[in-house]
Amino acid sequence: MAKQAIDNTNIKKVVLAYSGGLDTSIIIPWLKENYNNCEVIAVSADVGQGSELEGLEEKAKKTGASKLYIADLKKQFVEDYIFPTVKAGAVYENKYLLGTSFARPIIAKRLVEIALAEGADAICHGCTGKGNDQVRFELAIKAFAPDMKIIAPWRIWDLKSREDEIEYAEAHNIPLKITRETNYSKDKNLWHLSHEGLDLEDPANEPQYNKEGFLELGVSPEQAPDKPTYITLTFEKGIPVALDGQKLCAVDLVAKLNEVGGANGIGIADIVENRLVGMKSRGVYETPGGTILYHAHNKLEEICLDKATYHYKQNVANKFAELVYDGEWFTPLREALSAFVDSTQQTVTGEVKLKLYKGNIIDAGVTSPYSLYNSDMATFDEDEVYDQADSAGFINLFGLPIKVRAMAKKNWPVEK
Template sequence: MAKYNKVVLAYSGGLDTSIIIPWLKENYGCEVICVAGNVGQDAELDGLEERALKTGASKLYIEDIQDEFVNDFVFPTLKAGAKYENYLLGTSFARPPIAKRIVEIAKKEGADAICHGCTGKGNDQVRFELTIKALAPEMPIIAPWRTWELKSRDEEIDYAIAHDVPIKITRETNYSKDMNLWHLSHEGLDLEDPANEPQYAKEGFLEMGVAPEQAPDKPTYITLSFEKGIPVALDGEKMDGVTMIKTLNKLGGENGIGLLDIVENRLVGMKSRGVYETPGGTILYHAHEVLETICLDKMTQHYKQKLALEFADLVYNGQWYTPLREAMSAFVDKTQETVTGEVKLKLYKGNIINAGVTSPYTLYDEEVATFGEDEVYNQADSAGFINLFGLPIKVKALLDQKREQK
């Protein structure tokens, strides 16, 4: 192994990164500086410094990057309408801002290498490392899961016990989870078999909300205001992005909104089953899509939907810091210049029901669209349009008839 004097570790306080501290010191004899990026994981940060120092780290940085996370990563992805196989990219777009801050601290501390605790089977290793390569291409990267002798989370727990590493999980509650302001993901244990129904109603499984059947029998109405594609107010009250998401998480969670159970295609080639809680994000995506239906012309709306698929792939695959993503965001920003208005929604037992939409830039003209009498649309014009629009179909059919007659 190479020798490093000082290594900066992406630290969450979970099982993987907790045991990596003593592992790094044993194998490299190095000083370990931990960095935790606060992207809204709340209680997970409690007692983090004490655990890091007790486990052998020399210091811990807890960096509050929630505003940067929301404004520079979440909202650009929301404006793009990007979804990866219906997944709202909660883990995916949290990794680049965390890795960015880790790079900044590694440079400040004069570190010899950066270490992460991502599994060799997962997507996060790619997201962290591509960001590091983009922002510090000369920096060595240590990924213990790809080199150490531990092969399972059970063996990790054994290692933690043997090295007196404090951990908060047991073998029975050993779901692999990722929590941030936007979402909570669940993987592992019974979820590894796609035949098993997630136990939404089981106490302790859901953390951001309730199962739809446990939600109130009375609907909750909300009105979201957008300016240029960005949510700026809830029920007339101006809010910054972080406050907006936290407030919608509470409202959505209480109404059983935002549960997703999917088998997704990981970047590394395998399929993986995950359960996601994204209450506020699901509401925001829905509202944004509704507003775009009246603010974007047909050609732009349809082309943007195609681009959203590629945008989602880039985010999912860790390619945030690329010229293509930047160019796509420039296109998206142009489309959002008129995506301003208000969307009213009804939240009820896991459902989001449209309850009205308005915009000063609306392209919906009731006088043109009406089924009643109007003086702006000549229905006779449609005959010529259909004749020309259907001409290729008609010509082919006539020629087919002639060929059959021969």
């Protein structure tokens, strides 16, 4: 299949989404080679990668960047992207908690802001032509800079594999933190860590959870303590605000839940997902804190939302997850769904107690001042608030369509 031709006309300054990983490490010299020695401005978004950001400025400049921006987006990432998605209950294909998906829009938005401020001619990303991230980045860029040129090297260069990339890096004396043996494709932020590639490309292979260095945010359930850990989460209008009675900011709360969840083997998911571009892909995701938050939030909604709202919100959650996964964060529909979700969360306030044990999250109690659970109604003991004889009339009316159809069938022609 023919590659897209390189159009390097009028490209003098490029803003690059820079992580310091394999792809973006080689893109800087590649851009300068193929775009008339253009100026490359690297931008690293801090969405909670931690130590991955260390030494990036020196590395970026050594490989040809004129400067490096490091944008601290952690607070905005959690408050404006993660928590709205949790409130929606959005989970892609029942398992994926969207850790990479909702990180891309906020990064792309910052790329545009810097590109416009710098007077850049183009924005460049290192996403492959097979993946979802190219769509997520580019839809967000189009939302804020519809006329900005986008450069996607994977769609136009001659490199065909990560092996080719490593060879290119070695030929250009670019230092890498990976080897051919540890060359998993990973994405890390405050919310999660994903692993793809190598032995994981075959769904028949069991992930090496107990192999040293594979899991980074926690341990496997087998290695978790034999004693359970109890925690209590406090929510206000669907937003988690405290852990074990201690008020925490959004970033610290997620980080703390990652610690306690990871230590108990929580949140490891082996997923074969349907990518937006049409193929299936297999990956292992670590989302310890996020798994706890989703579970706790849903538990609180069980007692705070009425049946009709709770059931309809499940439909909204599926669509919300699809929008986030497909990179459609900055769309009227996503904003409208968020408005609906916010309306449902006005009474989702209370405390959820959980028991964490060897990869399991076990409910241990839930309370809310807005609880719709009425023990007098639900009791199996004698009560004075519910007349059980009323149910007969309800069943007669509720079942009337079934009864009418059964009666009508008696007069239908008999099929031979």
